[in-house]
Amino acid sequence: MTDPATPLVSARSVPRLMPGAGAPPLRRDLRLVADLIVAGSRVLDVGCGDGALLDYLEHHKGVDARGVEISQSGVQACVSQGLSVVQGDADTDLTDYPSAAFDYVILSNTLQTVRRPKRVLEELVRIGRHAIVSFPNLGHWRVRLELLARGRAPRTRVLNAPWYETANIHLCTFRDFDILCRDVGITVVRRISVSHAGDPASIFARGPLANLLGEMGVFLLRRGQSPAREGVRRRDRR
């Protein structure tokens, strides 16, 4: 396989790229993801949709941007814009990529729709030095209230489809996600709570009450336990 240390950006291509003319401003939740990404890095956006984030990253941050999208229409839109996107499925098509091939692998609002989220998560941090994962928080107070007060499968402004039609087959709370990350050896470098519209959540939703007050979460991840946590474990073993 390729040496991950070798930059694969072609020396022949010195991109001097202009942003796509007339491109609409980037959606706020995508902008939040974009702000986590260092300029000039290599990025794979899994579930890239119509390519809005990829286009932004390529033209505004000089990123070597690639995408994977399951829908034919999304892929068509991306390729017709000149973006490097392949038709593929997060559940099955991530295994091909070599380890550490990208600086960041993004999975926006998709983890809850895949068949094997744990496996997908492990693939994300294998392929990328970092992964950026966003998903709706099942622990949000509105969700809890819906179930408690009405006794029905929660429907909120984030989770707005009825249970029999929703694509969200693997919902979890922030706390569930933290525990999964710990169990599979993934470090949460950063967590950002956001509103359903992608605005940063209030100051209260950032602290210990995030699991109650955060509607959506954007998580910056990397493989391996944090040194502090490993230290704790070593002490525990003693």
Place this chain on the structure above:
Amino acid sequence: MNQHGAAPPPTYALARFGQIVELGHAAPLRLDSGVEFGPFPIAYRTFGTLNAERSNAILVCHALTLDQHVIGTHPVTGNPGWWDAVVGPGKPLDTDRFFVICPNVLGGCMGSAGPNQIDPNTGEVYAAAFPVVTISDMVRAQVMLLEHLGIPDLFCVIGGSMGGMQVLQWAASYPDRVFAAIPIAAAARHSAQNIAFHEVGRQAIMADPDWRNGEYLRHGVIPRQGLAVARMMAHITYLSETALAQKFGRNLQDRLRLSFGFDADFQVESYLRHQGASFVERFDANSYLYITRAMDYFDLAADAGGELWRAFVGTRSRFCVISFDSDWLFPTAESRTIVHALNAVAANVSFVEIETDAGHDAFLLNVPEFHAALRGFLRGAAEHRGLAAG
């Protein structure tokens, strides 16, 4: 001159063949079979203008029975060029912007060295004495042509079906000379089913008494029936069941009831007979044997030690892999195999499966989504190449 007659000297057949150049004078082409071949002619056509930096060249690789007459009226058939929808001013392969080159493949019958030409060593038509060539040999001959034209590297190499095989071979063998590669409706190896179809076609030709062990030109005949049957069967594989049902259904041909005989009762039979008969007028039977063989032998993974991704290690080319959902000859699964191999080396790859009923032939037809994908990919690649906007 009879089209199946002796090969003309390279100089007086320009209208029919385009440009012709004799390659391999300095050093012969060493074929995969081990034969030292040459000097040999390659016929080609070009469209558009090469820029001062020589950085805007696109090589179009043609499919099995097509040729270098990509656009414009075909000098033999009088039909429009096979890629009039894709190549030309303002088209996805914009000839106002790019310099398009299309050579006739080695082994072909439109001016490049092939079995219907005179062997300069014997003064006789090659016929069955023509060496077996491979996709890789075809590509090496194209490399020699580009060196002759003074083009150091290609902005893009593109082709459908067998043309896509050549694209993949280019990308694997000459990665530094390929900025962008577009294999369309292609495969990294010819499948058992496709080899089987080719074998039936070849057997039809060789079973025709007029084939005469390949020496038919010397006897002044052509294995018409055999070649026509080969074409009829192959033509079915280029379409889809949906397309056949929509175009013909069970409609009868010029009659109100069944004949209770073996005439062409059905429109689809009449259509295929016409396809077979007109093909014989423009294509050489031996060439058909040689080129189908080249496709059968194609297996990029085998050449790379058994694993396809090894063929692409270190590639910096930008790939756009395109398939069609109704293509059962080169189905999407074949393209996906290519994409998986490219992903395994973290290559820059786009992959789109186009929805259409047109079957394998879709790459030749007016399919707007296909053309939009080509246009977008080429625009993005040209941006990265630093080519001025068209």
